[in-house]
Amino acid sequence: MNVGFLRGVRYVCWCMVGVVCALLFCGIVPAAAKAVQSSSLRIITSYPPDFYEPFIERFKSLHPEIKVSILNKKTASAVAELLRGNNRNFDVFWSSSPDAFEILKQGNMLRHTERARQYKAMRVEGFSVDDPDGYFYGFALSSVGWMWNDSYLKNENIDAPKRWQDLEDSKYYSHVVMSTPLRSGTTHLIVESLLQKMGWEKGWAYLLRMSGNLVTLSARSFSVTEGVKSGLYGVGLVIDILGRAPDVKDVKFRYGEPVLLMPAGIGALKNSVNSREAEIFIDFMLSPEGQAVLLKPQIRRLPVAQQMYDSGKLAQSQLFKLIKEGKAKPYNSSLSQVRYNLVNNLFEEFITYKLLERRQLWKRLLLLESQYAANDPYFLSVKKKTHSLLSEIPVTYKQSLDPVYNAIFFNLFTGTPRSPEQQQQIEQWQQFIEKRLKKANKLLDSVQRK
Template sequence: MSRRALCLWLALSAFGWLAAGPAQARRVQVVTSFPPSFFEPFRVAFRARHPDIAVEIVQRKTTAALADIHAQKRPEADLFWASAPDAFELLKQAGLLAPLQARPTGAPESIAGYPVNDPAGRYLGFAISGYGLVYNPGYLSARNLPVPRNWSDLAAPAYAGHIGLTSPARSGTTHLMVEALLQSLGWERGWALWSAIGGNLATLTARSFGVTTGVARGRFGIGISIDFLTDSGTGEAETNRFVLPEETLFAPASIARLATSPNPKEAELFVDFVLSPEGQRLLREPRIGRLAVSPAAYGPNETPPHLSETAGLFSKTRFDAGLSASRYELVNIIFDEWITFRRAEHARLWRSLQAMEAALLRHPDEQAAQFLTQARTALTRPPVAAAQLEQPERFRNLVRVPRGVAPPEAQAKLEAEIRAAIAGHAAEAADALRRATERLVGLGWAGAEDGLAGARP
């Protein structure tokens, strides 16, 4: 630059005559497990109110989103928006959530025993999810199967091979349901129920959406799901029906600002909108069909199920989100090692037990009964006893590791112990079933007379 040009540039700068560069665009990035049919109306409505703020959506499964945030793979993310409240607790305990002031929505402090907002002020409930059972009426009718009415119904022999589920390691929705039953029934009884349900599974789907799709297409007749996945205005919603069990689980879907949020002001504005009267009314539109936390979002003649007198799964106690977070990966590991990865063998053992328990009614025998009791005890005994949970430090630092990738040494040792315990219990059950078979065959049992062919272990 010549001396004359430099002087001219300095003079223009002094008087502010240089054209200013383009203002930095405002933006907010949201990591969410919700589908486009849910988040797109919110994005459009928020942009209409704040046209100067771009909204970027990163859609991830809850479990994958947690892994990304923990590994700091989302440095540009501002908000986490999802259904599973225990996932938020996990992020909170890791110090990954920023403080968040509650907004005045008129919502009660808790719904069916579950707090709407985090008492520590790190995440806020904006909608309520009802966890229940989706079923295909035509499928059940063709097989003379009744509609299940509670969680324990799913363990009945009649439903063997007719239930679909997603692994809790792949779905925050399923994880919360697994943990809820573990807390409400207790560790031992809860796992006993999940083992029996696992024995009735037809398949485990890759995502929560696969459960409703599988039911609609008749791959299986019943699935554990969440209300909004079965009421999405699709053809599946026309085929499927959804029922809330007698002991219903209602839990808040929440929103939180990440501690590393690069756009905190814009993030707070998005939270404001989600919890505003406009945002709450948007939830009630048929295209979204969610239960808003704000009572004002409902019509004068509407009684939302979560605000009715129906007893919930946690009507007598509260769900402990902190406890859930402290053993989040432990629950995932146990479920996968026990049920997901051994589904075929697990189902075979359970069907053998079910067939012989039915045969015992026709051929009473004390020794056979003892063997079947031993088999049931072995099949329902969790690989980690409740007493071991009194050493929480052993399970606190477990991490989600893709299958085929080596976990940390301490975790690898724990997983090996869990696998060994499960294999030992399965071998014990198989041996007891073999002995029971010998007794029952000696009494005239043909093995398939009770309608379960190939029942012998």
């Protein structure tokens, strides 16, 4: 009797298997079975979770069959890993930095996608949203500027800065914060934007003078945002996505003009496993469903799809208004790509490693300024000479465009030790800096003795 019972159970089980197989063969699959994740997608991004999670949630609702895994990594570190061969087989790179995409394209690590953009992108004169060769696509528009805490500045009796040049004014001494371009891809965009806007020599002179007002250099650009929001700092140099804080009424953001317009991008990677899923995700980011996520209050990024502008939803966008007024120019990511590591090395040697000395010199100058009449000819002469000594770099604009010279600094991506040529160059820079810092101190000593 027990044997017969077991045979009956076995028979019923085989019948159930047969029915399920027949349903699958005919395409009649229960909803629960359809939701089983049968494929994967691996994304590497510089975006924080509070930015990318709304996109991933919406994507999963449309494609529940795709399992998404995502790694947040600083832009420079992500690019370095991918240039070493993408050994962890990421499928998609997703970042605010157009520089990073140009570097990966030159490094032959981006895959040409098979699908063309299905939804028309907005047109801006002289500006291309997508890579003309089809290796990456713009999904949002950005630019850089500064954020400030109104309560903080009012307590210090300081006006909010209205233009970039205001930030080198002595009244902002110890009230300004930024990150470094080596640690933050968005900070590199800020530095390179200023160099493109002002020119190589004048741009570096501005950065070196403005650095005297820095209270600190934060480890990441997100720390700049949090510091200004909390009232720890007065003014922070940021990209727009980090500068707007709708949850904090005292925090405001302003674009520097002219606005250098840059596309935040997305691209498929070589040495990936899930190329079909990568293209599905890119299509989603460029579609109305993906573009609509950009309008969420916690993101508030300018979309690229023309369809979004036709709806009238973006009429109040500050960046869109500046574009319509003709106050926006294209950011030159090809130029930035050539000198990316050179700019990072110069910033480290001249500002990051010498921030304390620069702050001390500017402080001495400010104290002396308060002791002399505004039109004192001797002090004005010393002040001008000090400014000149603290505002020079030993690299010419022509050198910044030279691929051979720039190749000396490529080890920032490879992680290899400095070459003899690079070490020699760095040592020459250091001697240049030390000589000028000593001269500046002697000048200020002479004023104090007078």
